[in-house]
Amino acid sequence: MKVAVVGATGLVGSEMLTVLAARNFPVTELIPVASERSKGKEVEFKGKKYKVVTPDEAIALKPNVALFSAGGGTSTEYAPKFAAAGITVIDNSSAWRMDPTKKLVVPEVNGDVLSAEDKIIANPNCSTIQMVVVLKPLHEQYTIKRVVVSTYQSVTGTGVKAVKQLQDERAGVEGEKAYPYPIDLNVIPQIDVFQDNGYTKEEMKMIKETNKIMGDDSIRVTATTVRIPVVGGHSESINIEFENDFDLNEVRTLLAKQQGVIVIDNPANLEYPMPKDAHGKDEVFVGRIRRDESQPKALNIWVVADNLRKGAATNTIQIAEKLIEKGLL
Structure with a gap:
């Protein structure tokens, strides 16, 4: 599965990489994403180095899922663009949490609400x-x-x-x-x-x-x-x-x-x-x-x-795991 991590160079983004590896999430290709100023930097995942790309470049690479932790402004601008390209977005910012059209999910509590229509899913506050x-x-x-x-x-x-x-x-x-x-x-x-x-x-x-x-x-x-x-x-x-x-x-x-x-x-x-x-x-x-x-x-x-784990990275990845379990990813 192609997985994009948007905000891969930040505290939560780095933790997402750690949790993806620790939980053996089925990553076949990692796409680390950050701002233009971080483009070309390298992040390590499971002993392999990956070059950071911009959000627009990531959309063109067509990941299956994009895990966002790059702040509300980035999520507001780019989550709809990823979703429009058919990419499922799980967003860790506050941008979509109280949007009545978006699900706010903690898998152990309300994971059953997830459906095929959900292309932008909000991760709650830590x-x-x-x-x-x-x-x-x-x-x-x-x-x-x-x-x-x-x-x-x-x-x-x-x-x-x-x-x-x-x-x-x-x-x-x-x-x-x-x-x-x-x-x-x-x-x-x-x-x-x-x-x-x-x-x-x-x-x-x-x-x-x-x-x-x-x-x-x-x-x-x-x-x-x-x-x-x-x-x-x-x-x-x-x-x-x-x-x-x-x-x-x-x-x-x-x-x-x-x-x-x-x-x-x-x-x-x-x-x-x-x-x-x-x-x-x-x-x-x-x-x-x-x-x-x-x-x-x-x-x-x-x-x-x-x-940084259950309050952010882990819950985001558990949402992705729930989508896989339900055959939605």
């Missing part, structure tokens, strides 16, 4: 993905009324520039800044720009995307998203209020059975998920599972995942 994977079995069993989520998000979610800022600050070196404030030894309670309602764009993404992916607008969601000086992955403190009461042991069993979830929940031995444990892994990790004692039928959980 912080939304790890949350809905965990919410899915709980909603099916107990019916979720309301979710309150606070995130602790890795600098890798911002990109290479942010990682460099953290490293520079830690080393006491002056350098280019991704954030308006220091990130080392600090937390920044702003991810993306502020909206008129006082929430950030990232917080509104979590709210709206959750409803769309879960296929249920009755679930009320509120979010506070925070950047922290970590590189391994995103963490989330999630409070869930249900229509129906639950048993904690059953909750643990439901989560352990959910595809793509690993439960680490043994407080007696100080065992709980941390970003350093999720780093480089495709699963979503859950722990600190306990009742909210201030509210009936409410649960507190702690959820961690590598935002």
